[in-house]
Amino acid sequence: MKYIEVDDELYRFIAGKTERIGESASDILRRLLGLASLTVHAEDTPETVSHPGMETSYTPNSLPPITESINFEQLYTANVLEAQKGAVGRFLFVLEALYQQMPQQFEKVLQVQGRDRLYFATSKAALLAASKSANPKEIGNSGYWVTTNNNTGKKHAILLEALEKLGCNETRAHTIADEVLPLA
Template sequence: MKTIEIDDELYQYIAGQTQRIGESASDILRRLLLGDSSIQPEPLAEPVVVTPVISSNIFDLINRQDLQAEQSVVGRFLFILSTLARAHKKQFAKVLDIKGRNRLYFGHSAEELSEAGSSTNPKLIPNTNFWVITNSNTTRKKMMLTETALKLGYSEQDAERIRDLL
């Protein structure tokens, strides 16, 4: 069996081209690339499994009602970060590279963030092993969300959409 990695956008496109229940990715690609679903090529020695590189994106997972249920900016901030972490489990550690001039924004523990600055008020990002400072103004939190989105591969436009969720 051969395995190929494709980005999430392409995977969603292929899945969106499904015409019947149970149609495999190979059947879909055969139909799209060869133009005729009745063409039956010789069976492959090994079937191909299509695996998306990114599990999903935040826009597939974010629930506006849950987001609006968060009464505080900090609550929404943590909710958005948690959703980004869920969408990008393997890549989320890239947030550790996001830093201010004199302080860390993300870390592996509250102590790590507290040692790197005063009045950081670190909070655990729900359902992760990452901590984030929360004692910054809303503008700084929006900048942190924008940088996080860019690190995770979102376009500038989508990063702004994520920022505006706050």
């Protein structure tokens, strides 16, 4: 399989044309271009998304189904989490899973802020205005953005606070954050 880089706008367009969970970028493009589908499906070989300029990748759309209320037990499975590359990939993956589980309540993560830092926003520009070195990444296709240039310990703290804002009890939030972003 060959890999190509696409800009963020094109990536969002392709991802926005997803019709089923786990559908790969190749499957989406084949469908849009009217080309025959290959017999291998995304469930068999998940497509990994690489973010240009970073050592990070994560597998979007391989998330648990959306439920009425968040089910923290289904947020991730070890094998899917292990497939994510690096701390940023795991961080983005779990944030996307949270958004998929509870899109209406996800705006609560906007309350997660540092004393002088903005960690979440609804635009890349807002994060860059708060910090030129924020390295903002969109959380899936949610319309929410997160700062990714923090060290793993800070990402752990941000994830922990986001989980608690979304209703996860403190003990379970610590367990999830420790698995996703282990501290040393």
